[in-house]
Amino acid sequence: xxxxxxxxxxxxxxxxxxxxxxxxxxxxxxxxxxxxxxxxxxxxxxxxxxxxxxxxxxxxxxxxxxxxxxxxxxxxxxxxxxxxxxxxxxxxxxxxxxxxxxxxxxxxxxxxxxxxxxxxxxxxxxxxxxxxxxxxxxxxxxx
Amino acid sequence: xxxxxxxxxxxxxxxxxxxxxxxxxxxxxxxxxxxxxxxxxxxxxxxxxxxxxxxxxxxxxxxxxxxxxxxxxxxxxxxxxxxxxxxxxxxxxxxxxxxxxxxxxxxxxxxxxxxxxxxxxxxxxxxxxxxxxxxxxxxxxxx
Amino acid sequence: xxxxxxxxxxxxxxxxxxxxxxxxxxxxxxxxxxxxxxxxxxxxxxxxxxxxxxxxxxxxxxxxxxxxxxxxxxxxxxxxxxxxxxxxxxxxxxxxxxxxxxxxxxxxxxxxxxxxxxxxxxxxxxxxxxxxxxxxxxxxxxx
Amino acid sequence: xxxxxxxxxxxxxxxxxxxxxxxxxxxxxxxxxxxxxxxxxxxxxxxxxxxxxxxxxxxxxxxxxxxxxxxxxxxxxxxxxxxxxxxxxxxxxxxxxxxxxxxxxxxxxxxxxxxxxxxxxxxxxxxxxxxxxxxxxxxxxxx
Numbered sequence: 140x141x142x143x144x145x146x147x148x149x150x151x152x153x154x155x156x157x158x159x160x161x162x163x164x165x166x167x168x169x170x171x172x173x174x175x176x177x178x179x180x181x182x183x184x185x186x187x188x189x190x191x192x193x194x195x196x197x198x199x200x201x202x203x204x205x206x207x208x209x210x211x212x213x214x215x216x217x218x219x220x221x222x223x224x225x226x227x228x229x230x231x232x233x234x235x236x237x238x239x240x241x242x243x244x245x246x247x248x249x250x251x252x253x254x255x256x257x258x259x260x261x262x263x264x265x266x267x268x269x270x271x272x273x274x275x276x277x278x279x280x281x282x
Numbered sequence: 283x284x285x286x287x288x289x290x291x292x293x294x295x296x297x298x299x300x301x302x303x304x305x306x307x308x309x310x311x312x313x314x315x316x317x318x319x320x321x322x323x324x325x326x327x328x329x330x331x332x333x334x335x336x337x338x339x340x341x342x343x344x345x346x347x348x349x350x351x352x353x354x355x356x357x358x359x360x361x362x363x364x365x366x367x368x369x370x371x372x373x374x375x376x377x378x379x380x381x382x383x384x385x386x387x388x389x390x391x392x393x394x395x396x397x398x399x400x401x402x403x404x405x406x407x408x409x410x411x412x413x414x415x416x417x418x419x420x421x422x423x424x425x
Numbered sequence: 426x427x428x429x430x431x432x433x434x435x436x437x438x439x440x441x442x443x444x445x446x447x448x449x450x451x452x453x454x455x456x457x458x459x460x461x462x463x464x465x466x467x468x469x470x471x472x473x474x475x476x477x478x479x480x481x482x483x484x485x486x487x488x489x490x491x492x493x494x495x496x497x498x499x500x501x502x503x504x505x506x507x508x509x510x511x512x513x514x515x516x517x518x519x520x521x522x523x524x525x526x527x528x529x530x531x532x533x534x535x536x537x538x539x540x541x542x543x544x545x546x547x548x549x550x551x552x553x554x555x556x557x558x559x560x561x562x563x564x565x566x567x568x
Numbered sequence: 569x570x571x572x573x574x575x576x577x578x579x580x581x582x583x584x585x586x587x588x589x590x591x592x593x594x595x596x597x598x599x600x601x602x603x604x605x606x607x608x609x610x611x612x613x614x615x616x617x618x619x620x621x622x623x624x625x626x627x628x629x630x631x632x633x634x635x636x637x638x639x640x641x642x643x644x645x646x647x648x649x650x651x652x653x654x655x656x657x658x659x660x661x662x663x664x665x666x667x668x669x670x671x672x673x674x675x676x677x678x679x680x681x682x683x684x685x686x687x688x689x690x691x692x693x694x695x696x697x698x699x700x701x702x703x704x705x706x707x708x709x710x711x
Contacts, residue, residue: 156333159324181302190299191363192339199334220334222508224367224653226681228674245657252655365651367510369538371531388514395512442619445610467588476585477649478625485620506620510653
């Protein structure tokens with residue numbers, strides 16, 4: 140199945156918070172969802188590195204979308220997070236481009252499990268995440 | 283030991299990201315750290331409720347600070363998050379004031395474990411979190 | 426509501442694995458579920474302390490039971506674990522009596538979230554856990 | 569680097585609890601650690617499926633060993649678990665052979681992060697896990 144490539148459709152998927160913190164949807168396919176952010180001053184923690192909450196937001200968004208993808212965009216659903224776990228492996232400096240690469244790994248019709256790797260431009264692993272989500276209502280019902 | 287009550291000192295503890303998303307430090311004591319946010323449009327997810335990443339950011343910040351508190355502010359340290367787990371129990375509507383109440387629960391001199399309840403103004407439990415952190419350098423070394 | 430106190434009913438709740446590793450149900454009430462184990466040679470890890478898997482088994486069992494309690498034992502249900510997180514705070518020596526004290530913290534009719542403290546006889550916190558579970562079929566359907 | 573293949577050396581790595589519940593070390597290499605168990609009556613939960621605590625024990629053991637491997641067995645260290653997260657994707661019936669395949673994913677000289685897939689004989693994903701561990705003393709110091 141082909142990826143959704145129309146940038147305006149992809150951009151329209153993002154919520155207030157995802158936009159507020161500067162997340163960019165790079166890839167939305169059955170196989171994986173990729174969301175990126177470039178680390179800027181407003182993303183930093185008190186040590187001057189990327190705040191763990193940005194990593195959590197990236198992973199949560201990418202994993203939730205990965206399990207609600209459908210070949211027919213009219214069938215895209217919203218995801219509710221039940222549980223989110225993140226392991227942080229490296230401090231992430233300003234200027235770094237961080238990509239969350241999420242895949243759905245199991246579950247049934249309502250509940251799904253996903254995992255996510257957080258990588259820099261050199262594919263170094265910065266953090267890993269896994270989560271449990273519930274499929275909610277159709278996005279199309281928003282309109 | 284008395285709480286830190288000088289608002290400007292407390293405010294000065296917050297990083298770029300905590301400020302960017304509107305976190306407010308309410309209480310910073312040995313017994314507990316309380317950080318609050320009022321849910322506004324820029325905090326919402328695609329379903330129109332509070333984004334899970336905001337909850338994660340609140341919990342991460344409050345737990346990290348809880349384990350690096352010291353009676354002498356000159357001894358306050360930075361915290362590095364190693365692992366963060368969050369369970370989400372309720373959808374959180376715009377306008378809600380969410381408080382993260384974090385406590386340190388164990389560990390040794392370098393590594394500590396903390397837990398956090400996320401509550402609304404009626405003390406209803408919205409989410410819970412637990413995490414493992416490492417104590418880093420003194421904040422005072424920043425200056 | 427009164428606690429279930431008939432030892433034979435409580436004992437009958439335990440599965441093959443819970444019996445195999447020596448778990449004892451101490452308390453099964455709406456407010457909390459308490460399960461205990463005394464650390465013996467068959468529970469040890471390669472360092473000679475309690476294996477993390479025993480803590481995980483205690484916490485999983487106690488939290489799953491906590492959310493499927495009912496005033497009418499005929500309405501007790503089985504629990505399915507969706508996600509389990511454990512933070513380990515101390516090495517636990519042979520001979521220690523470890524109690525898992527679990528409480529249900531939120532959720533809806535099908536999914537529930539619980540947390541659990543693992544304590545020694547002096548109420549020192551050894552580990553903490555939280556999990557997401559699904560309510561399954563009635564236990565009574567087993568017979 | 570070649571794998572450790574001497575069965576008696578591998579067997580000798582297992583602790584009281586790993587032996588008590590029937591874990592078998594299949595592979596111990598830099599790239600991955602594989603531990604297996606065949607589901608028998610003593611492993612079952614109250615629903616007649618594999619108890620979640622067995623999955624947790626497998627994952628904890630395999631991940632802890634993965635990060636303390638060394639080309640020189642005299643340099644093998646013990647691992648202390650700081651945090652363990654498991655997502656359960658499927659009920660696991662008696663008779664199933666479950667393999668935990670663990671890899672170290674990051675960290676530094678003392679702390680490491682690992683992940684683990686739990687698979688059946690057809691490589692179906694049954695559960696996933698991730699954890700944070702601390703490298704402890706040399707195993708050789710036990711003797």
